[in-house]
Amino acid sequence: MLETRDLYKRFGGLVATNHVSLSIEAGELHAIIGPNGAGKTTLIAQLAGELRPDGGAVLFDGRDVTALPVQHRAAAGLARSFQITSVFPPFTALANVALAVQAHAGHSFRFWRDAARDGRLTGPARQALDLVGLGPRADVPAELLSHGERRQLEIAMALATGPRMLLLDEPMAGMGPAEGAGMVELLRKLKGHYTILLVEHDMDAVFALADWITVLVNGAVIATGTPDEIRSDPEVRRAYLGEETV
Numbered sequence: 001m002l003e004t005r006d007l008y009k010r011f012g013g014l015v016a017t018n019h020v021s022l023s024i025e026a027g028e029l030h031a032i033i034g035p036n037g038a039g040k041t042t043l044i045a046q047l048a049g050e051l052r053p054d055g056g057a058v059l060f061d062g063r064d065v066t067a068l069p070v071q072h073r074a075a076a077g078l079a080r081s082f083q084i085t086s087v088f089p090p091f092t093a094l095a096n097v098a099l100a101v102q103a104h105a106g107h108s109f110r111f112w113r114d115a116a117r118d119g120r121l122t123g124p125a126r127q128a129l130d131l132v133g134l135g136p137r138a139d140v141p142a143e144l145l146s147h148g149e150r151r152q153l154e155i156a157m158a159l160a161t162g163p164r165m166l167l168l169d170e171p172m173a174g175m176g177p178a179e180g181a182g183m184v185e186l187l188r189k190l191k192g193h194y195t196i197l198l199v200e201h202d203m204d205a206v207f208a209l210a211d212w213i214t215v216l217v218n219g220a221v222i223a224t225g226t227p228d229e230i231r232s233d234p235e236v237r238r239a240y241l242g243e244e245t246v
């Protein structure tokens with residue numbers, strides 16, 4: 001469903017993405033791991049269309065989307081969990097998701113102030129909130145949600161745009177154990193229904209959820225494999241995981 005070919009990006013003298021070739025099949029959860037500064041966020045930004053690569057290509061459903069801007073990729077079904085539409089803190093969770101539906105629908109809904117009352121928007125918005133477990137919190141302003149609920153809201157906003165593939169950049173960052181466990185459950189529920197690319201530092205979560213794992217070090221892929229293959233790969237252990245962590 002998503003493929004990169006020889007993707008290359010440099011910032012001055014620093015090569016942030018070094019000839020990265022990946023292939024992610026429909027329905028898979030593919031995790032990208034690697035130490036700080038390995039280039040994971042830079043890679044996601046190129047997949048989402050926020051950053052233009054200096055070389056190589058991004059293909060979505062076999063179509064070359066390398067030159068397509070964010071909104072066009074989102075319309076094609078490739079959604080980043082946040083930054084497609086940002087959260088408005090004073091608005092309720094429901095209104096935020098309704099606005100995400102509206103932003104995706106484009107010109108057919110012109111009056112954004114009415115988003116929270118328009119059933120064509122709130123229907124799909126409620127469904128997305130229910131799916132992430134935020135249904136009972138629909139009428140709470142986003143600024144009063146806990147950190148974990150806010151991340152759930154961002155995923156609901158991405159889901160409300162009807163994507164086929166989700167790009168998730170560290171959804172567990174800053175979460176305590178209980179919130180983290182809730183996010184793992186949510187991702188487990190979404191897995192299979194959506195193709196997911198997950199960047200995450202929480203190795204327990206990654207090894208519990210991923211079908212495939214790619215390890216990035218200094219912008220380059222050093223290994224791609226199943227969790228078992230990655231766990232036992234000597235180069236990965238040396239470069240990143242450490243003997244005692246897994």
Ligand SMILES: Nc1ncnc2c1ncn2[C@@H]1O[C@H](COP(=O)(O)OP(=O)(O)OP(=O)(O)O)[C@@H](O)[C@H]1O
Nearest residue numbers: 011014015016034035036037038039040041042043
């Ligand atoms: N806009 C930019 N200008 C210059 N250098 C950048 C820019 N964005 C990222 N970098 C550099 O590119 C490298 C890769 O950064 P990136 O944020 O993609 O890594 P990461 O794997 O996501 O790290 P982390 O796990 O800490 O989030 C880093 O050395 C970073 O300093």
